[in-house]
Amino acid sequence: xxxxxxxxxxxxxxxxxxxxxxxxxxxxxxxxxxxxxxxxxxxxxxxxxxxxxxxxxxxxxxxxxxxxxxxxxxxxxxxxxxxxxxxxxxxxxxxxxxxxxxxxxxxxxxxxxxxxxxxxxxxxxxxxxxxxxxxxxxxxxxxxxxxxxxxxxxxxxxxxxxxxxxxxxxxxxxxxxxxxxxxxxxxxxxxxxxxxxxxxxxxxxxxxxxxxxxxxxxxxxxxxxxxxxxxxxxxxxxxxxxxxxxxxxxxxxxxxxxxxxxxxxxxxxxxxxxxxxxxxxxxxxxxxxxxxxxxxxxxxxxxxxxxxxxxxxxxxxxxxxxxxxxxxxxxxxxxxxxxxxxxxxxxxxxxxxxxxxxxxxxxxxxxxxxxxxxxxxxxxxxxxxxxxxxxxxxxxxxxxxxxxx
Numbered sequence: 001x002x003x004x005x006x007x008x009x010x011x012x013x014x015x016x017x018x019x020x021x022x023x024x025x026x027x028x029x030x031x032x033x034x035x036x037x038x039x040x041x042x043x044x045x046x047x048x049x050x051x052x053x054x055x056x057x058x059x060x061x062x063x064x065x066x067x068x069x070x071x072x073x074x075x076x077x078x079x080x081x082x083x084x085x086x087x088x089x090x091x092x093x094x095x096x097x098x099x100x101x102x103x104x105x106x107x108x109x110x111x112x113x114x115x116x117x118x119x120x121x122x123x124x125x126x127x128x129x130x131x132x133x134x135x136x137x138x139x140x141x142x143x144x145x146x147x148x149x150x151x152x153x154x155x156x157x158x159x160x161x162x163x164x165x166x167x168x169x170x171x172x173x174x175x176x177x178x179x180x181x182x183x184x185x186x187x188x189x190x191x192x193x194x195x196x197x198x199x200x201x202x203x204x205x206x207x208x209x210x211x212x213x214x215x216x217x218x219x220x221x222x223x224x225x226x227x228x229x230x231x232x233x234x235x236x237x238x239x240x241x242x243x244x245x246x247x248x249x250x251x252x253x254x255x256x257x258x259x260x261x262x263x264x265x266x267x268x269x270x271x272x273x274x275x276x277x278x279x280x281x282x283x284x285x286x287x288x289x290x291x292x293x294x295x296x297x298x299x300x301x302x303x304x305x306x307x308x309x310x311x312x313x314x315x316x317x318x319x320x321x322x323x324x325x326x327x328x329x330x331x332x333x334x335x336x337x338x339x340x341x342x343x344x345x346x347x348x349x350x351x352x353x354x355x356x357x358x359x360x361x362x363x364x365x366x367x368x369x370x371x372x373x374x375x376x377x378x379x380x381x382x383x384x385x386x387x388x389x390x391x392x393x394x395x396x397x398x399x400x401x402x403x404x405x
Contacts, residue, residue, distance in 0.1 A: 065297075072151035076100055079118055079210065081202045087150070088262040090274065093166070096150045097140050102133075104141045106167070108227070108258035111219040113167070115141060116212055124199055124211035131192055134215060138188045141217075142171060142179055146262065148301050161261055161301075170223040178220070191217060227259035231272070234304050238311040244318070247402055248332065249273075249311055251394035252339065255387065261303065270300040273310025280339075284309035287316055314339065324360040329368035334359075336391045337375050341384035349379050 076085050079100060088094045091109040096102070102117035115137045123129045146161030171179040171187070174194075179187045198214045220226070228250060235253075239246040256274040257263035264270050268277065275281040281295045288309060299305050317335035321343050325331040337346045344354045351358040363371055376388045 068151050074205075077204065078206045079204045079208075080212070081204050084202060084212070088260075088264055090256070090263050090265045090269070091258050091260055093146070093260050093262045094150070095140075095144060095146055097137070097144075102137050102140070104137070104144075106141075106219070108223075108260045111223055113141060113171070113217045113219060114214060115217070116214045119211045119213055121201070121209060121211055124213065130197070130213060134192060134197065134213065135188050138191055138217075139184060142167060142184055142187070143181065148262075148298060159298075166261060167219070169226050170220050171217070172220045176220075191215065224254075224259065228254075231259065231303060231307065234307045235311075238307050241308075242311050242315040244311050244314050245395075245399075247395050247398035248314065248336075248391075249307065250398045251391045252310065252314070252336070253307075254394045254398075255390045262301070264297075270297055271306035271310075272303055273306050273313075275300055275306060275310055275313065280313045281309060283316060284313040288312045317343070321356055322360065322363075324357065325363050327364075327368050327371075330363050330366065330371040332395075333368070333372050333375055333388060333392070334363065336395075337379060337384060337388050339391075340387040341379060341381055345380055345384065346375070349375065 073085055073087075076096070086092075086094050086103060086105055091107055093106045093108065095104050097104075098117075102115070104113060104115050106113045115134065117133050117137050119130065119133065123133075143165050145164065146166045147158040148161055149158045152158055169178045173179060173183060173187050174190050177183065195215050195217065200212045200214070201209060202212050203209050231253070232246075235246050235249045238244070239249055253259060253272045256269075257272050259272065261272070263272065263274060265274060269275060270277065270281070275284065275295075277294050277297065277300060281300055282293070285295050286292050295305070295309065300309070314335060317338050318331055321338065322331045322334045325334060334346055343356065347354045347356055347359040350362050366374065372388070372392065376385050379385045379388065
């Protein structure tokens with residue numbers, strides 16, 4: 001049973017996170033086709049009925065959203081060129097500013113922030129104008145709360161991504177002092193004096209020539225520690241609610257998104273825990289709210305909603321599918337594997353079919369170490385095999401860091 005209160009050993013967390021090996025992030029593949037209990041049968045039946053009743057409206061909504069995205073992409077390419085479109089993904093947070101003439105890209109995996117802005121060839125020759133534009137762009141990066149999206153459609157209007165600056169306490173001056181509104185001018189001057197400012201001539205799809213001015217900035221050495229600490233209250237809340245270890249939640253978030261608040265994958269996995277709305281998102285929504293409903297992108301982009309449903313999905317995997325596995329560690333390895341590649345693929349790997357009880361029986365004849373080795377070596381997809389190892393490594397790391405009272 002989880003204790004109600006625990007704390008991070010901040011000094012240890014800072015050291016460990018600063019030495020982390022960086023891993024690629026993989027999109028979540030979620031369950032389908034598996035009938036293991038009355039709950040799952042009801043869930044699948046409810047989904048079928050729901051899908052039949054609203055598929056037309058949903059398809060229309062998806063088409064509208066996709067069209068809005070394509071229109072936005074064309075607007076960007078008109079100015080930036082067809083090869084310079086940038087958008088948020090699993091580890092990169094991208095924001096556009098100033099009528100799409102400036103943007104910032106923060107890579108939470110690599111720990112870098114890149115500012116890019118467009119100038120006319122004439123302005124690019126004016127050093128004072130360039131310094132002024134870079135200064136404004138750095139201020140925007142430091143102070144922005146972000147937007148839930150860079151475009152809007154008939155159904156959704158972007159909202160603030162965070163209730164505080166997204167990079168608060170994650171940028172520091174040369175003396176290691178966190179950047180704030182009070183010292184932002186000093187920080188900006190340091191960047192302009194010490195960082196390489198690149199200028200690249202580009203041509204937009206509108207045929208106009210422009211100059212793309214770029215500068216890259218490192219995040220603070222302990223930025224991952226800061227980001228982990230920011231979501232700890234939510235992780236604690238839902239760890240206790242669903243009796244799931246907080247270190248497991250943190251391990252999944254770390255590998256899925258590197259704590260990127262605007263994470264979205266090519267497979268439409270959304271948010272910190274990278275939930276796919278049509279599968280894991282819907283299953284966990286049903287589990288939490290008792291309603292067969294596909295959560296919206298906006299809903300899953302909210303950190304609390306995402307951690308709530310992501311933790312609930314871990315709960316489903318641990319206690320609905322694999323509760324018959326006697327050894328907790330073995331059960332955890334199976335749940336983590338399924339979070340990435342789906343229950344069906346895990347069962348096929350272990351038992352050669354998608355019948356969960358057959359897999360449970362075989363796993364119960366293995367030790368936890370044997371289960372871990374078997375899954376990490378035999379899951380069909382390389383990314384799933386690597387995912388088991390990476391989440392386990394982060395789970396163990398956070399387990400060492402978290403101290404229970």
